[in-house]
Amino acid sequence: MAAVNLGSAGEGRTDVAGGSVAGGTDAPGTPHRGRKPAPAASAPLAPGAIVPGATPAAQGGPEHVTEPTAYDAILLAGFGGPEGQDDVIPFLRNVTRGRGIPDERLEEVAHHYRHFGGVSPINEQNRRLKAALEAELASRGVDLPVIWGNRNWDPYLNDAVAEAKARGFTKLIAIATSAYSAYSSCRQYREDFADALADTELGGEIQIDKARQFFDHPGFVTPFVEGVRDGIAQLLADHPGLDRATEIEVLFATHSIPTADAAKSGPAERGFGEGGAYAAQHRAVAEVVMREAGIPDVPWQLVYQSRSGPPTQPWLVPDVNDAIAELPAAGRKAVVIVPLGFVSDHMEVMWDLDEEAMESAHEHGLAAVRVPTPGTHPAHVAGLVDLVLERVNGTPRAERPHVTELGPWYDVCRPGCCENARLGFKPALAGIAP
Numbered sequence: 001m002a003a004v005n006l007g008s009a010g011e012g013r014t015d016v017a018g019g020s021v022a023g024g025t026d027a028p029g030t031p032h033r034g035r036k037p038a039p040a041a042s043a044p045l046a047p048g049a050i051v052p053g054a055t056p057a058a059q060g061g062p063e064h065v066t067e068p069t070a071y072d073a074i075l076l077a078g079f080g081g082p083e084g085q086d087d088v089i090p091f092l093r094n095v096t097r098g099r100g101i102p103d104e105r106l107e108e109v110a111h112h113y114r115h116f117g118g119v120s121p122i123n124e125q126n127r128r129l130k131a132a133l134e135a136e137l138a139s140r141g142v143d144l145p146v147i148w149g150n151r152n153w154d155p156y157l158n159d160a161v162a163e164a165k166a167r168g169f170t171k172l173i174a175i176a177t178s179a180y181s182a183y184s185s186c187r188q189y190r191e192d193f194a195d196a197l198a199d200t201e202l203g204g205e206i207q208i209d210k211a212r213q214f215f216d217h218p219g220f221v222t223p224f225v226e227g228v229r230d231g232i233a234q235l236l237a238d239h240p241g242l243d244r245a246t247e248i249e250v251l252f253a254t255h256s257i258p259t260a261d262a263a264k265s266g267p268a269e270r271g272f273g274e275g276g277a278y279a280a281q282h283r284a285v286a287e288v289v290m291r292e293a294g295i296p297d298v299p300w301q302l303v304y305q306s307r308s309g310p311p312t313q314p315w316l317v318p319d320v321n322d323a324i325a326e327l328p329a330a331g332r333k334a335v336v337i338v339p340l341g342f343v344s345d346h347m348e349v350m351w352d353l354d355e356e357a358m359e360s361a362h363e364h365g366l367a368a369v370r371v372p373t374p375g376t377h378p379a380h381v382a383g384l385v386d387l388v389l390e391r392v393n394g395t396p397r398a399e400r401p402h403v404t405e406l407g408p409w410y411d412v413c414r415p416g417c418c419e420n421a422r423l424g425f426k427p428a429l430a431g432i433a434p
């Protein structure tokens, strides 16, 4: 797929003619344009935070860092997962600490892991991604080592930061293995980077910046385009009588999150409406995938999966299984399930889609295919390396690849972006100081 660059260079940036943007004071809700410059010196920044004033205004707002940065290493930041039966409960405790997830839900999720021997596929996928990134970097002659650390399991982010210290690295650029904007998929990584530097007391020595969310990077989108095209072709080959325009539906599936978190995803001042930036980004990418796969006539919807939390708490809907149940009444005979919210085939994909959603499809008499996640697809791996090099080279915003008009997303998040609706403010790196 060609990199379609639909964004305009001027959108979403602060223009301060002829000077540097001494940003950092906008309160949540302040309109972005006309932001007041910060008092000149020493607004306290979290250790490792980017100083927004370093960015020349002519090349974009402080959210886009267009000063070249000499990074020492890449920090590949994963979610982490258990690697044996004994790990399952301690892992689930790590993930859910303070989150009010009902016990029944935890038992259910523990059962998914137990079904696969207590082993989540996610760590192995991150090992493979690390190796693929190293190979891609080597092939381009880029001398940047990759250090891997997880939010919820060994090797932890604290270990990764300690490794950076031991190897003498002080400037890290993080790639989080999550593509969209929301608390769980973006800000929580930024908070956990701040925690890791605090825990290891390395905040004064090590800087952690974060590559932008890559939901609309062509490297992430291309594997889905290919997957949808192949999925439709496979359905038509297996079921020659199918009418493409009326009997097949494409369901783009992503992780459900509490509606309150969704509403806080992305910068409030951009007014994304219900579902926040999280839902808007998915819808925008789904539209591009349908168009680029050459099937704009096929019906599609965005659906959600893997809900947890108490039943009283509203989460994004419709659930993928409920959506599937409605399809026969609309005349559909086949469904293409696209795990649009997921970077690799981890537990949510292997269980919630490949077991549960597939079973729903069969129960309702529908033919079904599930398309692959980006994983270590060469386009995705190359795209992640491009994201790092954007920061190394200080690529101007106007030259950054993105396939929806929502991007290119920010290098440095605005205050309040993606805050947890229940837990509220926690210090986070890679943000403009509140």
Ligand SMILES: CC1=C(CCC(=O)O)c2cc3nc(cc4[nH]c(cc5[nH]c(cc1n2)c(C)c5CCC(=O)O)c(CCC(=O)O)c4C)C(CCC(=O)O)=C3C
Pocket: 079, 080, 081, 082, 092, 095, 096, 099, 101, 105, 106, 109, 120, 121, 122, 177, 178, 179, 182, 184, 185, 255, 256, 257, 258, 306, 307, 308, 309, 341, 342, 343, 346, 347, 348
């Ligand atoms: C948006 C999102 C992504 C990003 C999508 C992506 O980028 O992939 C993601 C990724 C992941 N989530 C994962 C696992 C879990 N998530 C949980 C709980 C939760 N996830 C949430 C959201 C998300 N989660 C939320 C709002 C909760 C409720 C708790 C809270 O408010 O924070 C729980 C607790 C049990 C449960 O309730 O399910 C588990 C075990 C794994 C590892 C899988 C493996 O082992 O292969 C991965 C990659």
Ligand SMILES: [Fe+2]
Pocket: 184
């Ligand atoms: Fe999760």
